[in-house]
Amino acid sequence: MNLTVEQIAEEALALPSEARALLADRLAESLDPLEDGYAHELWVNEALRRRNDVRSGSVQTIPGDEALSRIRRMFP
Incomplete structure (x- = not known):
């Protein structure tokens, strides 16, 4: 299943705040x-x-x- 960035963002924003914070940390860690x-x-x-x-x-x-x-x- 290929999701668009917008779909992924929508799903992520539906997560509880603690899960969103963890996801944000993981994404930030993946940057250069x-x-x-x-x-x-x-x-x-x-x-x-x-x-x-x-x-x-x-x-x-x-x-x-x-x-x-x-x-x-x-x-x-």
């Missing part, structure tokens, strides 16, 4: 290791920058529930 290393480095730098912004007080955090509520209002 050289590109993955560079992407990982970029994400680490971004995470450190954001952490430092929070610690310095230059950004204000909000609870996760409030953030999700705001996003849901933006994309009804």
Whole structure:
């Protein structure tokens, strides 16, 4: 059975969130290791920058529930 990428994505999105996370990890691991290393480095730098912004007080955090509520209002 040959499935299209769209069909595979639709099936994957129907999985429970834990299974989707595992699938995302497995797909990410299958990418070119050289590109993955560079992407990982970029994400680490971004995470450190954001952490430092929070610690310095230059950004204000909000609870996760409030953030999700705001996003849901933006994309009804």
